[in-house]
Amino acid sequence: MRIVMQPARRSEKDVEQHYQDTIVKPVVFDDHTDVLDAATVDRLRGLFPDGQAQMWGVVPGKKGVNVSRIKKMAPGDWVFFSGDKRLYFGGTIALMWRSKDLATRLWGTDGAGSTWEYMYALSGTRGFDIPVEEVRQLLGWNPNRNIMGISVLGDEESERLQTYLTLEAATAAVTDDAEDAADAERAAAAVAAFDGELERTARRAQRGEQAALKRSLVSGGAGRCALCGRALPAAFLIAAHIKKRSECSDEEKRDLANIAMLACTLGCDAVYEHGYVTVGVGGILEISPLAAGIPEIAAYIADRLSGRTVGWWTPQREPYYQWHRTHTFKEAPPA
Incomplete structure (x- = not known):
């Protein structure tokens, strides 16, 4: 599970409106079947049997600057919303898809005429009140570093933050059959190739206090x-x-x-x-x-x-x- 940092300052009027429209008030799937393909609707219904989910999106950015970052994201990753120097909200990415029509309907367009078409649904969401300064210290960031654009933390930083805040992944889409088969083949090959020691002495560090x-x-x-x-x-x-x-x-x-x-x-x-x-x-x-x-x-x-x-x-x-x-x-x- 990797950690995604999603800037979203609720002190900005547009961001607050988007937050109210699709986070505070989840999106009802049946209201948008005319602009969502049937496969996405079916997957959403499978993940959210009550027929609604909290949703967010990301604009492609100038010259597609955000696309390479979005490609690093995957269902099962955790997203933190940050703004006004705090982490205030987060949850598991349950599903990702691209829909310019639905994004435009939900959120309109920005000043450049773009919309938040790289969309994701969230599960297991919860509130936070963590100062960004605390995150900087925890992860060893530069004291002046801010969360300016959407970004995916590396494995080490993700694990540190996951442990620090006791994050647990919630419902998310499973990998496709091809990926499952490849994982199974790798696991079987590892078992077949194992020739190490069958017995090892286990040692546990004792906490002095x-x-x-x-x-x-x-x-x-x-x-x-x-x-x-x-x-x-x-x-x-x-x-x-x-x-x-x-x-x-x-x-x-x-x-x-x-x-x-x-x-x-x-x-x-x-x-x-x-x-x-x-x-x-x-x-x-x-x-x-x-x-x-x-x-x-x-x-x-x-x-x-x-x-x-x-x-x-x-x-x-x-x-x-x-x-x-x-x-x-x-x-x-x-x-």
Whole structure:
């Protein structure tokens, strides 16, 4: 999964109108079958059974400057919308196609008479509020670098940002049969050619503070999950970092009294780590609207977490919970 940076400043009147028309209000496929080819409509309906999807597009640019960048994009990639020095919205590219007629109908044309004909539909969208300065520091960019035109990040930068913000790909079009067959042939050839060692010694780096964290949170061989409140044996509880450990400073990692909470391995650790729940100011559990799209997760949250207040919250721990809310929690897209 690569990361695509899509400049879209909502402070600009035209961009805001486009955002309202096709992001806040998804596009209904049946309204546009006269300008969309039947194959694209069928693929959209297969990906979005409710018959509508959020859509965006890219102009070819002067002398086709954007076309080479667009060709690097593919279904399954993640797109970030940026503007006014922030990343504010994102989602998975579900499908890509080209339609000058539909783009003109939805968004009109720009001052040069071009339209946003290189189109894509989005799935699994969520809101963000991440300063571009934070992205610059994370990826080691020049302090003056801005996101000026649509661009596709390289594998290393994409992976770093994906891990940092706990991005997960949503529904996307599958590759065509030819690509699937080629992948299968490569995999079969790799298996047939394997002649390496069958047994290897596995080594795992131990986090120095983990044992101390667990001891500080568990007493008498048992403890209570901070999220669901269940009292469980220590074997079913882990010392979960409130703020993603990889993003903690050394000082934060040593803040053993505040940086972690007990979370059960029966579900709470996973839904917190993947951003389907978070802890608000005062300890009120907040539930991501995206959880409703996964029935098993929604059922777990409704059964164990809905309406709860987390007693583990304190003002000292609030900065760590605040980081989780702004970087990991799956916010609703901004309206």
